[in-house]
Amino acid sequence: MNLPVPAYGRRSLADLGPSVLAALGVSGQPNVLDLPALPRACVLLVDGLGWELLRAHAADAPYLSSLAGRDLTAGFPATTATSLGSLGTGRPPGTHGLLGYQVAIPGEGRLLNCLRWADGVDPLIWQPSPTVYERATAAGVTTAHVSARAYVDSGLTRAVYRGARYVPADALGPLVAAAEHAVRQGERSYVTVYHSELDSTGHLYGSRSPAWRHHLAFVDLLVRRLAEAMPPDAALYVTADHGMTDPGSRVDVDAEPDLRAGVALLGGEPRARHVYAEDGAAADVHAAWRERFAGQAWVMTRDEAIEAGLFGPVSDTMAGRVGDIVAVPYADVAIVATEAEPVESSLVGMHGSLVPAEQLVPLLTYRSAQ
Numbered sequence: 001m002n003l004p005v006p007a008y009g010r011r012s013l014a015d016l017g018p019s020v021l022a023a024l025g026v027s028g029q030p031n032v033l034d035l036p037a038l039p040r041a042c043v044l045l046v047d048g049l050g051w052e053l054l055r056a057h058a059a060d061a062p063y064l065s066s067l068a069g070r071d072l073t074a075g076f077p078a079t080t081a082t083s084l085g086s087l088g089t090g091r092p093p094g095t096h097g098l099l100g101y102q103v104a105i106p107g108e109g110r111l112l113n114c115l116r117w118a119d120g121v122d123p124l125i126w127q128p129s130p131t132v133y134e135r136a137t138a139a140g141v142t143t144a145h146v147s148a149r150a151y152v153d154s155g156l157t158r159a160v161y162r163g164a165r166y167v168p169a170d171a172l173g174p175l176v177a178a179a180e181h182a183v184r185q186g187e188r189s190y191v192t193v194y195h196s197e198l199d200s201t202g203h204l205y206g207s208r209s210p211a212w213r214h215h216l217a218f219v220d221l222l223v224r225r226l227a228e229a230m231p232p233d234a235a236l237y238v239t240a241d242h243g244m245t246d247p248g249s250r251v252d253v254d255a256e257p258d259l260r261a262g263v264a265l266l267g268g269e270p271r272a273r274h275v276y277a278e279d280g281a282a283a284d285v286h287a288a289w290r291e292r293f294a295g296q297a298w299v300m301t302r303d304e305a306i307e308a309g310l311f312g313p314v315s316d317t318m319a320g321r322v323g324d325i326v327a328v329p330y331a332d333v334a335i336v337a338t339e340a341e342p343v344e345s346s347l348v349g350m351h352g353s354l355v356p357a358e359q360l361v362p363l364l365t366y367r368s369a370q
């Protein structure tokens, strides 16, 4: 198995928050990304802006393409909840515990959808690490997170953005204006901004569709306006939570009894599956999935996935959230479940895997002229 493991501690999304804090002068934070020392920083996370997609569509994003940049690994799975956890806590997934789009709640026989959250799951217990915002605030840095009003009090927001002042902004103009204001507060400031619609466009129309390319052009203008709104002592960083791919074929778990046999809960998403087996069935499920996806997906046991380092270090508490089997397509295929997940299974664009198209995200830097 030639697994491309995310570069935690070297060049991953989890390294961005601590590097920014170090650049702001917060002690005890490793600046592994070697960011320049400045008193103000704004990080824009564009959902779904993969490094490879951006490079393939440079003509649609001339401003983004003009910025100095490099790639980071998003982390595993390459999905929004996991990556927002990595950015918000500055820790790899195995530490913050947001291990995918849908993960089993150990001992409860049900899944937690980490975007929509669920009753009875306390975000402060599910994600116990202090956030980057909490660490910044303790060091005297003013923090804010600018995003849609709909997420202001969600479980995911409380898990990964706690400690930040939440500034709701429901359109591109208010988003820029809010960031422009927030980044000027205090002596030092750390502001994050979230934009969701490139990802939703890619899911619905595909990541190489005219709709996606047109939306990318709006993102390009968003970034230019945001850059122009930065004060001279600030840096603007543009990154993403994952890329995207448009799988050409689909395997429907709900239509193949051999794949459903012994499976108690099917978690994750089509490009990164956590498969939770019924008691005593893990070995049989592992064998069936390995055989079915030979040549198409990495199929690992929980221990193999953890030992390979897919999630970074995994504590005992978090290990129970990992599937008994972890199945990650590297070929042009999605593992869907048309009955259990009719909406997700119908999407054109998908993400989650370790392949570069999904895994690599940009880190672009803008600094105003001194």
Ligand SMILES: [Zn+2]
Pocket (backbone or CB within 6 Å): 048, 080, 199, 200, 203, 351
């Ligand atoms: Zn998505």
